[in-house]
Amino acid sequence: MKKFFFIYFVFCLQFVWCQKISLKQIDIKNVSNTENIVKYLANQLKDRYIEKKDKGIYYDDLFRINIINENYNLSLSQLDSLRNITMKNNSMIASAMGSQFEIYINTVKRAPNKDNFDKIYEEEFKKKYEKLPLKSQIILSQYFTYDPISLKKDINGIVTNNIKQDSIDISDAIKLCRKYNIYDVGNKTFKLGAYLIKKSEKEVFTIYDSIKITTKDNGILTLSVVLNNKAPKSQSTILINTIYSDPKNINDAKKLASDNYIGVILNTRGKYLSNNSIEPFEHEVEDINEAINWIIKQPWSNGKVGMIGGSYLGFSQWAATKKLHPALKTIIPQAAVGIGTEDFPMNNNIFTSYAIRWLNYVVNSKMTDYADFSDVKKWNSTYKQWYITGKPFRQLDSISGKSSIIFQRWLNHPSFDSYWKNMIPYKKDFSKINIPILTITGYFDADQLGALYYLKNHYKYNTSADHYLIIGPYDHSGAQGYIKSELKGYTIDSVANIDFSKIWIDWFDYILKDGKKPSFLKNKINYQVMGTNQWKNVNSVENFNKNKLKFYLENNGLLSDVKINDESFSSLKVDLKDRSDADELLNLKNDIVENKIYTKNSLIFTSNTFEKSFEFSGNFSGKFRFSINKKDIDIYIYLYELMPNGRYFLLSNYLERASYNKNNEKRNLLTPNKKETISISNNKFISKKIEKGSKLVAMVGLVKTPYYQINYGTGKDVSDETILDAKEPLEVKLYNDSYIDVPIIQE
Numbered sequence: 001m002k003k004f005f006f007i008y009f010v011f012c013l014q015f016v017w018c019q020k021i022s023l024k025q026i027d028i029k030n031v032s033n034t035e036n037i038v039k040y041l042a043n044q045l046k047d048r049y050i051e052k053k054d055k056g057i058y059y060d061d062l063f064r065i066n067i068i069n070e071n072y073n074l075s076l077s078q079l080d081s082l083r084n085i086t087m088k089n090n091s092m093i094a095s096a097m098g099s100q101f102e103i104y105i106n107t108v109k110r111a112p113n114k115d116n117f118d119k120i121y122e123e124e125f126k127k128k129y130e131k132l133p134l135k136s137q138i139i140l141s142q143y144f145t146y147d148p149i150s151l152k153k154d155i156n157g158i159v160t161n162n163i164k165q166d167s168i169d170i171s172d173a174i175k176l177c178r179k180y181n182i183y184d185v186g187n188k189t190f191k192l193g194a195y196l197i198k199k200s201e202k203e204v205f206t207i208y209d210s211i212k213i214t215t216k217d218n219g220i221l222t223l224s225v226v227l228n229n230k231a232p233k234s235q236s237t238i239l240i241n242t243i244y245s246d247p248k249n250i251n252d253a254k255k256l257a258s259d260n261y262i263g264v265i266l267n268t269r270g271k272y273l274s275n276n277s278i279e280p281f282e283h284e285v286e287d288i289n290e291a292i293n294w295i296i297k298q299p300w301s302n303g304k305v306g307m308i309g310g311s312y313l314g315f316s317q318w319a320a321t322k323k324l325h326p327a328l329k330t331i332i333p334q335a336a337v338g339i340g341t342e343d344f345p346m347n348n349n350i351f352t353s354y355a356i357r358w359l360n361y362v363v364n365s366k367m368t369d370y371a372d373f374s375d376v377k378k379w380n381s382t383y384k385q386w387y388i389t390g391k392p393f394r395q396l397d398s399i400s401g402k403s404s405i406i407f408q409r410w411l412n413h414p415s416f417d418s419y420w421k422n423m424i425p426y427k428k429d430f431s432k433i434n435i436p437i438l439t440i441t442g443y444f445d446a447d448q449l450g451a452l453y454y455l456k457n458h459y460k461y462n463t464s465a466d467h468y469l470i471i472g473p474y475d476h477s478g479a480q481g482y483i484k485s486e487l488k489g490y491t492i493d494s495v496a497n498i499d500f501s502k503i504w505i506d507w508f509d510y511i512l513k514d515g516k517k518p519s520f521l522k523n524k525i526n527y528q529v530m531g532t533n534q535w536k537n538v539n540s541v542e543n544f545n546k547n548k549l550k551f552y553l554e555n556n557g558l559l560s561d562v563k564i565n566d567e568s569f570s571s572l573k574v575d576l577k578d579r580s581d582a583d584e585l586l587n588l589k590n591d592i593v594e595n596k597i598y599t600k601n602s603l604i605f606t607s608n609t610f611e612k613s614f615e616f617s618g619n620f621s622g623k624f625r626f627s628i629n630k631k632d633i634d635i636y637i638y639l640y641e642l643m644p645n646g647r648y649f650l651l652s653n654y655l656e657r658a659s660y661n662k663n664n665e666k667r668n669l670l671t672p673n674k675k676e677t678i679s680i681s682n683n684k685f686i687s688k689k690i691e692k693g694s695k696l697v698a699m700v701g702l703v704k705t706p707y708y709q710i711n712y713g714t715g716k717d718v719s720d721e722t723i724l725d726a727k728e729p730l731e732v733k734l735y736n737d738s739y740i741d742v743p744i745i746q747e
Contacts, residue, residue: 020167038180041173042068056085064181072105095136100143138254144193146186215290220274226253226263236304236512237262241316245271284319310334310480330511334440335479338450340420349660351709383706388579390723411719416664430461437467442474443686472528489593493533531689544618548741559607569733576726602701617687618743622680625735630713631669632659634703644693654683
C-alpha cells in the first residue's frame with residue numbers, strides 16, 4: 001500500500017520501430033491545428049502500428065487511438081482485450097480500468113448530436129458502476145483525475161519539438177494520441193464522472209476526512225476515517241500510517257471498509273493539515289500510539305487495531321511495536337524500511353545518494369511531490385555533477401538545488417547510534433513484541449534487508465515469536481501487492497503470482513475476528529523456489545544455515561571447493577580520482593537476467609560447471625582476508641548464476657563499509673597494509689534452482705558510483721572527504737583463504 005499509485009502502463013511506452021509518419025498532407029505550422037494533426041495521425045496509426053510482444057501495451061495504445069478515429073466498437077473490443085490480459089494479475093484493476101472511456105463511448109453512441117449528453121452520460125455511468133465489484137468501484141476515482149494544463153503543455157510540446165521535417169516518429173505519434181485522448185475525453189466528462197462517483201459512494205461509505213488530533217507534545221496529526229454503512233456498528237480498525245499524503249489515500253481506507261473494517265489513514269506529523277516540521281521516521285513511536293488512543297475511544301471502535309502498509313508504512317508498524325499499545329493486535333509490514341544502517345538511508349553504513357531524492361519527495365510539501373521524484377533526468381544530473389566534481393557527499397543536497405536539514409542530520413549519524421535506535425525496536429525491545437506478525441518481502445526488494453532484520457531479531461530475542469514470512473520473486477512494489485510477471489528480464493513462475501490482498505484480509509480476519517489462518521501459510525517461513533514453480537516452507541530461518549557449499553577465491557579467478565594453503569592473493573587497483581565512467585554507471589540497467597555483466601573495478605571468480613542441479617536458498621556468507629593501502633574501504637559482492645545459455649542471473653548482492661564490519665555502532669579503522677578479516681553477512685536472501693551446467697560467479701569490487709558515498713580511505717568522516725583525498729590509487733590484496741559459503745537445501 002505504499003503510495004506509488006498503480007497506473008497500468010505508466011512509463012511502459014517502449015517502441016521497437018523508429019518509423020516515421022509524413023505530415024506533408026496537412027497544415028502543421030499552427031499549433032492550434034492540433035486536433036487535425038492528431039486525427040490524421042490516429043488514422044495513419046490504425047494501419048501502421050505493428051503488434052507488439054507486450055500485448056497489454058499494444059491494446060492499451062490501440063483502443064485510445066480508435067476513440068480518436070471514432071471507431072467505437074473496435075475500441076471497446078480492444079479495451080476488453082486489455083482487461084483480459086490484466087485480469088491475470090489484478091482483477092480489481094482490470095474491472096475498473098478504461099471505464100472512463102467506456103462510459104464516454106457508450107454516451108456518444110447514444111447521443112451523437114450531444115442532445116441530453118449529461119443525462120445519458122449519467123445513465124451510462126450508473127449502468128457501468130453498478131456492474132463493478134465494490135473494490136473496483138473504490139479505485140474508479142483515480143481514472144477520473146487529470147491535469148488539463150500539464151496535458152495541454154505536453155501536447156503542444158510534442159507538436160512543437162517532435163515534428164521534424166514534416167514528419168514524426170511513430171513512437172511520438174502514439175504518445176501524442178494518448179495524451180490528446182485523455183485531454184479531450186477528460187475535458188468533456190471527467191468532472192461529471194468524478195461528481196457521480198462521490199454521489200454513489202455516499203450510499204456505501206461514511207467518510208470523516210481532515211480529523212485533527214493533538215499529541216502530548218503539541219504535535220498535530222491528521223486522520224481520515226472510512227466506515228462501511230452496511231457493516232456492524234462496532235468494528236476492528238485497520239490503521240495505515242503514511243508519509244505519502246495524497247487525497248487518493250482514502251481509497252485504501254475504503255478498500256478496508258469494504259471488508260468490514262474501519263479504515264483509518266494517519267498522516268505523519270508535519271504532513272497534510274499538520275503545521276509541524278516534517279521529520280521523517282522520528283515521531284512514529286509516540287504518534288502512532290496517540291492515534292490508537294484516539295481510535296479506541298470512538299463509538300465505532302471495538303478496541304482492536306491492526307496495521308498494514310509497505311516501505312515507510314512498513315517501518316512505521318515496527319516503530320509502533322517499540323512501545324506496543326495493548327490495542328494493537330497485529331501488523332502486516334510489507335517491504336519494511338530498515339531505517340538507519342540496514343538499508344536506508346545507509347546500506348551497511350554506506351549512505352545512498354537516493355536519500356536526498358526521497359527526502360525531497362516527502363518534504364517538499366505537505367502532500368507528496370510526485371513530479372520532482374519522477375524527474376529522473378534531474379536526479380541523474382545531480383548525482384553525476386556530485387560524482388565528477390568530487391565534492392563532499394555532504395554537499396549533495398545543495399547540488400540538487402535545495403539544502404536539507406534532515407539530510408544533514410542523517411549524515412551526522414553514520415553509525416547505528418541512539419538517533420536511529422530510538423525509531424525502531426532494539427535488541428530486548430523485540431522480546432516484548434507478543435502479537436502475531438505477517439512480514440512480506442521479495443528477493444529483489446530494495447528493503448529486503450530491513451524486512452528480514454526485524455524478523456530475525458524478533459526470533460532472536462523472542463523465542464516464542466508468532467511471526468510469519470512470505471518471500472518470493474518480488475521487487476519493492478511487488479512485495480506490496482503489485483506483482484510483475486516480467487521483472488527486469490526474468491519471467492516469474494506462475495505460482496508466484498499470488499493474491500496478496502486476499503491473504504492480508506484473511507490474516508486480519510484470523511487475528512481480529514477469530515477466523516481461520518490463511519491457507520497459504522503452511523509454516524512460519526514461506527518461500528518460492530524460482531525455477532521450480534513451487535512454494536516451500538520451513539519453521540525457521542535457521543533451516544537455511546544447515547548445509548553450505550564453500551568456495552575459496554583463488555588468485556587465478558577460480559571459485560574453488562579446495563583450499564590452497566599459501567599466501568597468494570588477487571590484486572585490484574582502483575583510481576578513485578577517475579570519473580570518466582560517470583555516464584556508463586548511470587546508464588547501467590541492473591537487470592536480474594543479463595547477457596553480460598559490468599566488471600570495471602572488480603575481480604571475477606568463477607566456479608567449475610555444476611554437474612547436477614541444486615537449490616540455493618538463504619543468505620550467502622563467508623570471510624575475506626585482505627589488506628589495503630588505506631584506512632578503510634567500501635566493498636561489494638555480486639553473486640550470479642552463469643546459466644548454460646550464457647546469461648547471468650543475479651542471485652544476491654552485498655555492500656559493506658569495512659570499518660563497521662565488526663560493529664555497525666562503532667567505526668574501527670583498518671591499518672594500512674595489514675592483513676584484515678571481515679565477515680560477510682546481511683546480504684540479499686534468495687531461493688532459486690541452480691541448473692545443471694551452470695557456474696557460480698562472484699564479482700568482488702570497490703564501491704565507486706554516483707549512487708553511493710565514495711570512501712576515500714583517509715579515516716575521516718566519509719561525508720566530508722573529497723576527491724582531493726583520493727591521492728594514490730587504492731590497492732587491494734585479496735588472499736586465497738578468502739571464501740564464501742552458499743546455502744543449499746538437500747532433499
